[in-house]
Amino acid sequence: MNDLDALLTPEGRALLDEVRDTDPAHELAVATRLRREHPAELVSAALGQARLRQRAAAKFGAEDAGRMFFTPNGVEQSTRTTVATYRAERLKALGVTSVADLCCGIGGDAIALARAGIRVLAVDRDPLTAATARANAETLGLTDLIEVVEADVTEVDTAGWDAVFVDPGRRGGRGRIFDPEGYSPPLSWAVEAARRAPLAALKIAPGIPHEAVPAEAEAEWISDRGDVKEAVLWFGTEPGAVRATLLPGPRTVLSTGLPDPRVRPVGRYLYEPDGAVIRAHLVAEVAQQLDGGLIDETIAYVTADEPRPTPYASPYEITDQLPFNLKKLKALLREREVGILTVKKRGSAVEPEELRRKVKPQGRNAATVFLTRVAGAPTMLVGAPVAPTSGGTS
Secondary structure, three states, X not given: OOHHHHHOOHHHHXXXXXXXXXXXXXXXXXXXXXXXXXXXXXXXXXXXXXXXXHHHHHHHOHHHHOOOOOOHHHHHHOOOHHHHHHHHHHHHHOOOOEEEEEOOOOOHHHHHHHHOOOEEEEEEOOHHHHHHHHHHHHHOOOOOOEEEEEOOHHHOOOOOOOEEEEOOEOEEOOEEOOOHHHOEOOHHHHHHHHHHOOOEEEEEOOOOOHHHOOOOOEEEEEEEOOEEEEEEEEEOOOOOOEEEEEEOOOEEXXXXXXXXXXXXXXXXXXXXXXXXXXXXXOHHHHHHHHOOEEEEOOEEEEEEOOOOOOOXXXXXXXXXXXXXXXXXXXXXXXXXXXXXXXXEEOOOOOOHHHHHHHHOOOOOEEEEEEEEEEOOEEEEEEEEEOOOOOOOOO
């Protein structure tokens, strides 16, 4: 009996409930006590699962994570629930009622699809991973909509399913895999599988080069609360379209084919575009909304003279522009009594912690310093975030 099978027994489930909120600092004492009444292997498995559930709460929410089953790779590679739900709702809006979820992992995407009312064939070739996905479908009461199959995805017939979703493995024995052909299965296989389906979505790493996106695919970069989470290649939607979607929302900006924004002097306001906007190469679209320009042709900071609310970039009011000089910055921060210093960098080799250590900020005020380039010259911009307003636009 493997660890998962043991945890699915009545004794295993009861033990999981008992160790649910175990503080890692007290784990040894808890294990010692429980081993007096339960097999040592089962206690170890329960405590290990409790740790995985605590880690998974950030992605799945405490309620679901506290009931689900995980593997270490499953926690690491699963889609965050907010992102999976967005994707499932988009598929539903496209009229999809059934999806073949290839490389389903521990079932995170299948769960989101099923909760959207979509029937799912969830496939994974790893026996433990497939068994974990099956246990999660049962635990969450979704077995009527999720069928889990242990199989090689390249041998699964997806005919008859409205859509195909593929989430290739992007980690190997040496860590993250950056070459799309090193994915498991390779991106080229996933693209061919997508081309055969009426509609398809391929989840890929957000760093994929734009030139690697097939001409007939729509490319979407998704961020959640400012963190870029993934790129998705959509087939059967809008060929050639490029979009950045920000969660929560969703708020989406589409490519309109604008040329790169003009470079102009630094104005009163600096805007830091969301990472999904930058990855999608849509800074020009956001700069147009802001009536702004770039501070440097190679740097994705937009500058403007007037404040304009936008969900696609974080605004800062700039008070000072200095050539890169740590002594001048230190003197300015001392004069302003800045003790809380946020350091951002783009186009600079200086590390934020190194700068903080050298300028030694002290005082009761706060400031943000941008280490960057302005028209090719190393520059420091000092300012503060603009307070959010309720008048944001989508």
